Amino acid sequence: MPEPEPQGLRERKKVQTRLDIKREAFRLFDRQGYANTTVEQIAEAANVSPRTFYRYFGVKEALLLSDDHIPPIMEAFANAPADLPIIEAYRHGVATFYASLSPEQRAAAIASERMLYEIPEARGLLYSSYVRLIALITDALKRRPDAPADELERRVIAGAIVGILIAASHDNPVPDSALDEMLTILATRLTR
Structure with a gap:
């Protein structure tokens, strides 16, 4: 299998931000339930703005x-x-x-x-x-x-x-x- 193309710094940061948001969302879902977790709580836990969250996922359901x-x-x-x-x-x-x-x-x-x-x-x-x-x-x-x-x-x-x-x-x-x-x-x- 060929080696994947190396990603640039910008792309690696996007991938990491996406992973950080998902990781924090899943942690919050486990702790307080999916329905009780807000986008604002997820954004705060992931150290991003709600606007950044929406840029990556659009809606909370998209995390899944x-x-x-x-x-x-x-x-x-x-x-x-x-x-x-x-x-x-x-x-x-x-x-x-x-x-x-x-x-x-x-x-x-x-x-x-x-x-x-x-x-x-x-x-x-x-x-x-x-x-x-x-x-x-x-x-x-x-x-x-x-x-x-x-x-x-x-x-x-x-x-x-x-x-x-x-x-x-x-x-x-x-x-x-x-x-x-x-x-x-x-x-x-x-x-x-």
Whole structure:
């Protein structure tokens, strides 16, 4: 796997600020509950202004989503080696992305995924996130040499992948082995 491009100081500061805000938000959520935590409290704990918080996240709920993870996963999926079947290419995309995370970034990703399932107010975000992911996988499949040309067929494959993510992730936010096993079953069924 090629080495990632080194980030400039400005980009590293943005990444760190984003991580600091998430870390403090999750600490406050654990201590006083999601609903009882305000953006102002999060900003103060992270030593940023509320305006800075909104520039990074827009709304409190966005702390729980990993929207910044999706584009690099889709890029690695679409650009996976051409000889990899679709499901293996998807695994490659996910593995490539998670291998690029620092331990702190991975911990933040796990914490946000866990909270998406634990916080009742956040459950609706999951549905929107999964619907968006189906569209992104459908689009990324256009760049895969073994993907069907038909849009509906690509959407069915994307829906199957996301269905597995839903099934594996329910009450198990980071289902590494379960997800891998379920993707293997899907890959086997697709090749029959």
